[in-house]
Amino acid sequence: MLDLDACRTFARVVETHSFSEAARSLGMSLPVVSKQVARLEQQLGTRLLNRTTRHLSLSEAGAAFHAHCVQLLDIAQTAEAAVSQFHQTPRGHLRVSAPVAFANGSLAPLLPTFLERYPDVQLELDASDRQVDLAEDGFDLAIRLTARPPDGLVARPLHRIRRVACAADAYLQRRGTPQTPQDLAQHNCLIYSQSVGAGTWAFEQDGRVLVVPVRGSFRSNSTEALRRAACGGVGVAYMRDYAVRQNLLDGSLREVLAAYAPPSRAELFALYLPNRYLPPKVRVFIDYLVGCFDQP
Numbered sequence: 001m002l003d004l005d006a007c008r009t010f011a012r013v014v015e016t017h018s019f020s021e022a023a024r025s026l027g028m029s030l031p032v033v034s035k036q037v038a039r040l041e042q043q044l045g046t047r048l049l050n051r052t053t054r055h056l057s058l059s060e061a062g063a064a065f066h067a068h069c070v071q072l073l074d075i076a077q078t079a080e081a082a083v084s085q086f087h088q089t090p091r092g093h094l095r096v097s098a099p100v101a102f103a104n105g106s107l108a109p110l111l112p113t114f115l116e117r118y119p120d121v122q123l124e125l126d127a128s129d130r131q132v133d134l135a136e137d138g139f140d141l142a143i144r145l146t147a148r149p150p151d152g153l154v155a156r157p158l159h160r161i162r163r164v165a166c167a168a169d170a171y172l173q174r175r176g177t178p179q180t181p182q183d184l185a186q187h188n189c190l191i192y193s194q195s196v197g198a199g200t201w202a203f204e205q206d207g208r209v210l211v212v213p214v215r216g217s218f219r220s221n222s223t224e225a226l227r228r229a230a231c232g233g234v235g236v237a238y239m240r241d242y243a244v245r246q247n248l249l250d251g252s253l254r255e256v257l258a259a260y261a262p263p264s265r266a267e268l269f270a271l272y273l274p275n276r277y278l279p280p281k282v283r284v285f286i287d288y289l290v291g292c293f294d295q296p
Helices: 004-016 019-026 030-044 060-084 100-117 169-175 181-186 223-231 245-250 280-294
Strands: 049-051 056-058 092-098 121-127 141-146 154-160 163-167 189-192 200-205 208-213 218-220 236-240 254-256 267-272
Touching: 004 019, 004 030, 004 060, 019 030, 056 060, 092 100, 092 280, 100 121, 100 141, 100 223, 100 245, 100 280, 121 280, 141 280, 154 280, 163 169, 163 245, 169 254, 181 200, 181 208, 189 223, 218 223, 223 236, 223 245, 267 280
Parallel strands: 092 121, 092 141, 189 218, 189 236
Antiparallel strands: 049 056, 141 267, 154 267, 163 236, 163 254, 200 208
């Protein structure tokens, strides 16, 4: 069985090209470093290093062993980190990027409980629809709506998106509740002006897509403005469910035409860099969101 300490010492000697420099950086005496390397060579039955008074180089066998030695030390470090995460307290600065509608409609109401549960985490939320570069922009995590997560990142699914037609009870009491998508012709519809085919809403009926024209007194490129208008009883909104999640939970909006909601391929994903060791602050935040969205 190889001695990991001896392997670590050997790797440091190779890295520094010096026994004395390796001893200094490891906080060990020069004789101890020499003995560990010599014992490793004896155990392997071959010379790993070619030594002269002025030069130190790897032998052919030493070069082959060093490549595996580095991998072995990396695996050992990863194993230690994997175990340590179970007793580490999540702490530190956590930078999260999320779409504006999701940040306002779903994420913001969930944050007080998370921050109370993990008081050593300092959360910075960037509400933006731009596609951030996690490494270059310094984010720990990005939440994105997509049908296909980007390559090169780890993607943890959070929630499959639905389209929700909804209105306030005050509006429905005044104008009635639509029973079919065609009934929307008699209603004041709040239109998102940036969508493809603004002025039409797509539903599903008997397994086929049903596109109905809609019109109303208010349109906007802001999902937040449409949400507020719906809550104020202005009309019927047709939005992604995460944008009105809290309103559906607290009753300020009520879903209509649920039987006609079309299926969606898009999902919300938590994206992060493929580090072998995921920091506890990131892990607990993702787990918290998954737990929240698992609830009805």
